[in-house]
Amino acid sequence: MLRVLTAAQMRQAEQAAEQRHGMPSALLMENAGRGLAEVARSLAGTSGRFVVVCGPGNNGGDGLVAARFLLEGGARVAVTLVGDAAKLTPEARRNLEALKGFGGTVRPLESLEAPSSGDVVVDALFGTGLSRAPAGAFAEAISAIHRWRQAGAKVVAADVPSGLQSDTGEAFSPCVEADATVAFGFLKPGQVLEPGATLCGRVRRVDIGLAGAASREVSGPALFVVEESDARGMLPVRKPDSHKGTYGHVLVVAGSRGKTGAAALVAKAALRSGAGLVTVATRGDALEAVQAHSAEIMGVPLEAAGPLGMGDLEALLAAAEGKDALVIGPGIPRGPGTGTLIGELLARLEIPAVLDADALNAVAGDLSVLRRAKAPVVLTPHPGEMARLTGRSTREVQAHRLEVVGRLASETGATVVLKGDRTLTAHADGRVFINTTGNPGMATGGSGDVLSGICGALLAQGFTSPDAAWTAVFAHGLAGDLAAARRGQLGLVAGDLIEQGLCELWVRWGR
Numbered sequence: 418m419l420r421v422l423t424a425a426q427m428r429q430a431e432q433a434a435e436q437r438h439g440m441p442s443a444l445l446m447e448n449a450g451r452g453l454a455e456v457a458r459s460l461a462g463t464s465g466r467f468v469v470v471c472g473p474g475n476n477g478g479d480g481l482v483a484a485r486f487l488l489e490g491g492a493r494v495a496v497t498l499v500g501d502a503a504k505l506t507p508e509a510r511r512n513l514e515a516l517k518g519f520g521g522t523v524r525p526l527e528s529l530e531a532p533s534s535g536d537v538v539v540d541a542l543f544g545t546g547l548s549r550a551p552a553g554a555f556a557e558a559i560s561a562i563h564r565w566r567q568a569g570a571k572v573v574a575a576d577v578p579s580g581l582q583s584d585t586g587e588a589f590s591p592c593v594e595a596d597a598t599v600a601f602g603f604l605k606p607g608q609v610l611e612p613g614a615t616l617c618g619r620v621r622r623v624d625i626g627l628a629g630a631a632s633r634e635v636s637g638p639a640l641f642v643v644e645e646s647d648a649r650g651m652l653p654v655r656k657p658d659s660h661k662g663t664y665g666h667v668l669v670v671a672g673s674r675g676k677t678g679a680a681a682l683v684a685k686a687a688l689r690s691g692a693g694l695v696t697v698a699t700r701g702d703a704l705e706a707v708q709a710h711s712a713e714i715m716g717v718p719l720e721a722a723g724p725l726g727m728g729d730l731e732a733l734l735a736a737a738e739g740k741d742a743l744v745i746g747p748g749i750p751r752g753p754g755t756g757t758l759i760g761e762l763l764a765r766l767e768i769p770a771v772l773d774a775d776a777l778n779a780v781a782g783d784l785s786v787l788r789r790a791k792a793p794v795v796l797t798p799h800p801g802e803m804a805r806l807t808g809r810s811t812r813e814v815q816a817h818r819l820e821v822v823g824r825l826a827s828e829t830g831a832t833v834v835l836k837g838d839r840t841l842t843a844h845a846d847g848r849v850f851i852n853t854t855g856n857p858g859m860a861t862g863g864s865g866d867v868l869s870g871i872c873g874a875l876l877a878q879g880f881t882s883p884d885a886a887w888t889a890v891f892a893h894g895l896a897g898d899l900a901a902a903r904r905g906q907l908g909l910v911a912g913d914l915i916e917q918g919l920c921e922l923w924v925r926w927g928r
Contacts, residue, residue: 418647419622421640421851422603423584424545429635430602430627438628445625446475446508449601450482452623453539453575456599457483458490460571462535466493468565470526470558471509472542472579473500478509479575479601480541485516497526499542499558526558534569538562540593541575545583545605550590555579559591566594574598577607578616586610586839587816594618602627606819609642609851611838638823639848648891649926651884652691661693665741665877668768669870670725670733672699672707672748679748679774681710682863682911686870687744688713689919690892691928692877698736700750724752730761737762742769742877746776747866755779760786769793769876769885773869774802781805787829793882794831797869803835823849832882834872834890836865842887850887854894858906859914867914868893896922 422430434440457467469484471477477498487494496516505513513523532538540562542555551559559579566572572595577583580592586607598617600608602625607613609620656663667687672680677699684695684707694715697707701718708714717736721728737743743766745759756779763770769792772780777798780786784806787794796806804811807821814821815837822835826843835841838857842850871893875885896918897909904913 418641418643418850420603421606421609421642422635423606423637423640426635426637427545427603427605433634434627437634440626440628442508443511445627446478446512447482448625449479449575449623450512451486452601452625453479453483453541453573453599454486454490456597456621456623457487457537457539457573458492460573460597461492461537465535465537466495466532467537467539468529468532469494469496469539470542470562471496471498472555473498473502473504473506473509474544474546475506475508476544476575477541478506478512480539481509481512481516483539483541483575484521485512485519488516488519488521494521495529496521496523497529497558498523499526499554526554526561531568532565532570536565536570538565538570538572539575540572540579540595542579542593544576547580547582547589551580556591559593562593563591566596571596574617576601577605577613581607581613581616583607585817585819586613588612588616592616597621599623601625604642606640609839609853610818614839638819640819640851641848642851642853643887643891645891645895648888651880651888652926652928654928664691664693665874665879666694666696666739667692667742667744667873667877668737668740669695669697669873670699670743670745670749671697671866672703673750674700674703676748677703677706678710678863679866680707681714682866682915683744683747683870683873684714685711685915686867686919687874687877689915690871690874692874696736696740698733724750724755725758726752726754727758727761730758733758733762734765737766737768740768742771742873744771744773744869744873746773747869749775751775751779756783756786760789763787763790763794765791767791769795769882771795771797771869771872771876773797773865777802778805784829787831794829795834795872795876795882795886796825796829796831797834797836797865797872799836799865819849823847832886834868834886836868840890840894842883842890844883848883850883850890852887852890852894854891855897856901856906858901858909859894859897861910863911864897864914867911871919892919892922899925
């Protein structure tokens, strides 16, 4: 997995590199500027010019180093410094003098010849510490960079595009839109979370000399980007002498009259994700329709009527006997007693559970039931459900996704999957896994049910709750990508993720 560091953690890593690993800040800046120059050079046309736009901080110092390396290579380079030159950091000032020593000059922004096709603009205005919208001369410089990009120039950002919040991925206005962003040492949350990921363009990580030991000395959340090799490596190769009992039995409590498809999607996804057996418990008037979706689905009728409540407890406890994982929520009939029922199930069952859809809405009023659970719990809310769970607005959830998902996991002890573009999986121990698979075609009814089924199947096969969750999220997204490659995004439906995406994925992974 790729480690992701916040701005504060980067400062800790840099301090550790200098104080305990012999890497002075001057050398870190030199390495960063060299990497920035190399990426900028790779995007330029054969006779392209370079315009380096620097701020007074250390990010500007990185740009000044890059300008010097470009000059050394014989390129045509124009440098402009935005802001008060008297406020240059010591390292930036030292590199400004070094640039002048190589014949470089600094010119006012308005005097520059506008770059165009084949040229490259290096954005080194702000680094990872930006906390407010750019204004004044800085906003004017960002507007100029935008115009130059529209005229055909490529834009390379130093660490993060100026105007982007490094720790959240949210963008102030104005904000640079880059064709490429050079991540110094480690990825940053803003480079992998939207809308920052799109504004960064292609992210190129360069080693600046932050020793591996330095990254281990940082405190705070442990953030990771999941790679395909990570998820593929989690899935065991099946042994010749195995049988259906080897791979677990999933109990799915889902569906109702008019929503039988939800239960069927969960069950079929679990079956297609390796579960040996799957049983659906649902109201008697819905069970036959659920089982009609697949001959492999077993069923238990819940004979009571109306919303799920305490009257269903004994039937569900009996249904859970001999099972290895529980998935509850999609399409269930919810009423005033549903949350109490779920709380009692969690308190008495010793199998891991996935709570999705209306199971989440049912417990939103009393999250203490999650702390009383006997076995691990995985929550899979979309932003609206997360808003109900946390008492925030959906807008607030989306603006602070990392904070919200981490806090809910810590407060409840559950593994929490905050769905959406760049789905986040948080564990109570502070680890957060950032997913990069998936596409807009998956914004269709039932897609979340498929994810719950995959997760339930992995839990039934013995995965820990965080491993089951982040592996399921990655596989779910990649299955969607594979299905979209065949079907297109516009016509994608949840069933395609199961019948085409998952099946193709397991072949791809040799499983």
